[in-house]
Amino acid sequence: MLMPRKPAYDRDALIAKARDIFWRQGWAGTSLKDLERELKLKPGSFYAAFGSKDALYALTLESYANEGVARIKALAEKLGPKEALKAQPRLVIEAVENPTKACMLAKTFAELQAKDHDLADQAARHMTEMKACFAELFRSAQETGEIRADHDPDRLAARYQSDILGLRLSAERKDVDALEIAADIASDIDRL
Amino acid sequence: MLMPRKPAYDRDALIAKARDIFWRQGWAGTSLKDLERELKLKPGSFYAAFGSKDALYALTLESYANEGVARIKALAEKLGPKEALKAQPRLVIEAVENPTKACMLAKTFAELQAKDHDLADQAARHMTEMKACFAELFRSAQETGEIRADHDPDRLAARYQSDILGLRLSAERKDVDALEIAADIASDIDRL
DNA sequence: TATATACTTGAGTGATCGCTCAAGAAACCC
DNA sequence: GGGTTTCTTGAGCGATCACTCAAGTATATA
Numbered sequence: 001m002l003m004p005r006k007p008a009y010d011r012d013a014l015i016a017k018a019r020d021i022f023w024r025q026g027w028a029g030t031s032l033k034d035l036e037r038e039l040k041l042k043p044g045s046f047y048a049a050f051g052s053k054d055a056l057y058a059l060t061l062e063s064y065a066n067e068g069v070a071r072i073k074a075l076a077e078k079l080g081p082k083e084a085l086k087a088q089p090r091l092v093i094e095a096v097e098n099p100t101k102a103c104m105l106a107k108t109f110a111e112l113q114a115k116d117h118d119l120a121d122q123a124a125r126h127m128t129e130m131k132a133c134f135a136e137l138f139r140s141a142q143e144t145g146e147i148r149a150d151h152d153p154d155r156l157a158a159r160y161q162s163d164i165l166g167l168r169l170s171a172e173r174k175d176v177d178a179l180e181i182a183a184d185i186a187s188d189i190d191r192l
Numbered sequence: 193m194l195m196p197r198k199p200a201y202d203r204d205a206l207i208a209k210a211r212d213i214f215w216r217q218g219w220a221g222t223s224l225k226d227l228e229r230e231l232k233l234k235p236g237s238f239y240a241a242f243g244s245k246d247a248l249y250a251l252t253l254e255s256y257a258n259e260g261v262a263r264i265k266a267l268a269e270k271l272g273p274k275e276a277l278k279a280q281p282r283l284v285i286e287a288v289e290n291p292t293k294a295c296m297l298a299k300t301f302a303e304l305q306a307k308d309h310d311l312a313d314q315a316a317r318h319m320t321e322m323k324a325c326f327a328e329l330f331r332s333a334q335e336t337g338e339i340r341a342d343h344d345p346d347r348l349a350a351r352y353q354s355d356i357l358g359l360r361l362s363a364e365r366k367d368v369d370a371l372e373i374a375a376d377i378a379s380d381i382d383r384l
Numbered sequence: 385t386a387t388a389t390a391c392t393t394g395a396g397t398g399a400t401c402g403c404t405c406a407a408g409a410a411a412c413c414c
Numbered sequence: 415g416g417g418t419t420t421c422t423t424g425a426g427c428g429a430t431c432a433c434t435c436a437a438g439t440a441t442a443t444a
Binding site for chain 1: 216218220292294299316319320323347350353354355357358359361364367369372373376383
Binding site: 006008031032033043044046047052053 | 400401402403404405410411412
């Protein structure tokens with residue numbers, strides 16, 4: 001007895017579009033008007049589809065984090081763990097398809113942590129996830145002997161992630177040559 | 193013929209107080225209500241004293257940057273350039289008087305750059321200023337022979353500042369041992 | 385003490401915020 | 415095509431935004 005009607009939009013495409021807007025403009029910096037205009041959705045459709053601005057933001061964080069993990073894992077598959085870690089800094093600041101260089105998780109965390117917003121926790125969890133991913137790469141690079149075994153892979157991962165966050169923020173600046181920094185981060189890995 | 197009346201508040205103290213609020217909560221995250229409550233100023237007095245929210249924010253950025261430059265220069269005076277650069281990472285994440293660990297200039301820049309807001313430019317200029325300050329320390333450490341002369345001090349400064357930005361953001365996370373990262377940044381300087 | 389001047393107060397401005405909902409349009413099964 | 419259900423539309427909700435201003439108060443000089 002069901003007689004439905006399909007939505008006129010592609011939900012995943014809308015989430016990807018919203019991700020780019022939130023990524024660039026932040027949480028408070030993006031209004032419902034912005035989203036309605038860019039997603040071509042009237043308020044009613046928007047709320048029927050996503051429930052709330054925060055709920056959509058959560059979906060975009062999820063999407064962002066999943067793609068990030070997938071990208072680094074694919075890179076490791078292709079280049080091996082050490083070379084993937086070395087290549088990542090340069091790739092991440094050269095990705096022209098990104099709406100901005102800085103990390104969306106870091107931006108979200110920095111903006112909303114003081115408010116104890118749920119989205120800050122969620123961003124933090126995704127960053128922990130990424131850090132674990134980096135640690136695994138350091139660990140397997142140690143197993144293959146590419147990196148000396150007397151380093152703590154978790155510590156290496158924390159430092160590496162911190163460097164990447166700084167790099168990606170620096171890459172937004174006009175007075176900084178982010179490629180030099182990326183190269184220096186990569187060459188640090190050779191010294192391990 | 194002038195018959196004035198002094199304000200009941202200490203303007204510099206108010207700016208310092210506002211700085212801490214903006215630093216923690218960001219630009220969009222701080223409402224006039226927040227400021228009026230914390231500064232104990234009614235709207236009329238607020239606008240008579242500072243003109244606008246943005247004008248006050250600009251004053252707080254100025255205050256923040258001036259104190260930052262003064263602190264690093266005092267540290268260099270006391271410890272010498274190399275030891276100052278090595279000490280700074282730890283000191284900056286251990287400063288308990290700060291409302292938050294992350295750098296206010298970086299947070300401002302990240303939040304407002306996409307909007308082409310004047311405050312983003314101003315924050316960027318202050319970061320450039322800080323970078324030049326770091327470069328000068330690297331340069332003088334090279335002159336004393338503490339750091340090898342075959343490094344580009346401007347490049348070292350850009351990398352160092354990028355590392356500090358990442359460190360300070362990392363220091364806000366519960367799952368990261370920022371002291372370890374600070375120690376690793378310091379030991380990197382010994383290898384130069 | 386009288387008066388001029390600056391500061392303080394708080395109600396209130398129009399604009400925008402995230403969001404709701406009733407009504408109309410469109411697509412499905414029978 | 416008829417009937418049912420979902421999707422789409424857009425006016426409009428109360429709350430909050432940054433900000434204004436006229437009236438009241440306090441403090442200086444004369």
